Amino acid sequence: MRMNHLGLPVRDPQRSVRFYHAYFGFDPATARRYPDGTVIVRDADGFDLALHAVEAVDALPAFLHFGFRLARPDDVRTLLRRLEADAVEVVERYDDPEYTAFKCLDPDAHRVEVYWEPS
Incomplete structure (x- = not known):
């Protein structure tokens, strides 16, 4: 078993796709938008980022x-x-x-x- 999915709240999913593509190898061609506005994008190892659109991202620890x-x-x-x-x-x-x-x-x-x- 291995972890292969991470969900993140983001203000602009397309901006986040560009960031994770530019620096971490996530492939924008794999990006798929779901009815709730979530965009899931995958890297070459099959790891998925689920980027969920929100109006504001709360401060995190x-x-x-x-x-x-x-x-x-x-x-x-x-x-x-x-x-x-x-x-x-x-x-x-x-x-x-x-x-x-x-x-x-x-x-x-x-x-x-x-x-x-x-x-």
């Missing part, structure tokens, strides 16, 4: 986040540089021999972690 594990520390650093160049807000960063990571905010202030650590 600072610890609440979800993450993407990358194969190498340099992959984390490369993505971090791309996000910073595009003025995406980065709220945490670590670069240690046993853990390289950062957390950024998506367009609705959901914390997204990108990390590497030895297996």
